[in-house]
Amino acid sequence: MTEPTRHGRELLLEMHAAPATTPTLWWLGHAGFAVKFRGIMIYIDPCLGDIPGRTRMVRPPLMPDQVVNAGLVLCTHAHHGHMHPGTLPGILAASPRSRVMLPRSAAGHAFAAAGVPYERMTTTDADLRVEYANGEERAVVYSIPAVQPRAGWSAESGYPSLGYVIRFDGFTIYHAGDYRRYEGFVERLRQYRVSAALLPIGGLQNPGVAEAAQLAEDIGARWVVPMHYGTFAGDGAVDPFVDHMLGQRPALPFKVFEQGEMWSVPVEATVL
Secondary structure, X not given: OEOOOOOHXXXXXXXXXXXXXXOEEEEEEOOEEEEEEOOEEEEEOOOOOOOOOOOEOEOOOOOHHHOOOOOEEEOOOOOOOOOOOOOHHHHHHHOOOOEEEEEHHHHHHHHHHHOOOHHHEEEEOOOOEEEEEEOOEEEEEEEEEOOOOOOOOEOOXXXXXXXXXXXXXXXXXXXXXXXXOOOOHHHHHHOOOOOEEEEEOOOOOOOOHHHHHHHHHHOOOXXXXXXXXXXXXXXXXXXXXXXXXXXXOOOOOEOOOOOOOEEEOOHHHOOO
């Protein structure tokens, strides 16, 4: 098992010190990110441990009980790599004011399998918005169906899988979760004028490298960030993505992270 670029106390100190005048991201492996904007810290799909039957290739940059700075934790769906039962209880204990935002369809699973108390949940569904505040700082989270509308949908539970668009002032971050492109998907996303699109390029359920790059281009994303590769055996590597971007889409900026690395969205990626 290899080591992340930064981890533990060193990583936490970097998070604390970062001014984050534009959205600042740390990749935590797999589909997991920490996103800071000024005084707001949001974690998305943190998977800071092992998954049964999978071999982890890179050590988590943080242990769950080290996550003392979480305000809001977003989970896109109920799969272990995105709603990790070994991670969420530790974060909630270490960050006692934090909440978990998740699809309403996954609330029962989060309680029974991941130990998330109902009183610490904020449930959402397609086309809803949730406002989050820390003092005077504000973020708005919009939910987008991650799969074909009506696929797995029910009137009682809503959608089983969501993507999230997070708006910080003049910037938007889109985290796709595990997605499948469908009719109307691009139109839903284009209206948000995405600053940085976090898109999976590995995993059996997700489209491939070319499809992810095409989606970023179609929605007008200013930057594209690959994820969901290289953390667990069998999830693929990033090299085909880099080759595709350099060879086929040289005008579209992209950022490839090392696990535990920090990156701030360039100021010119503002959407206002």
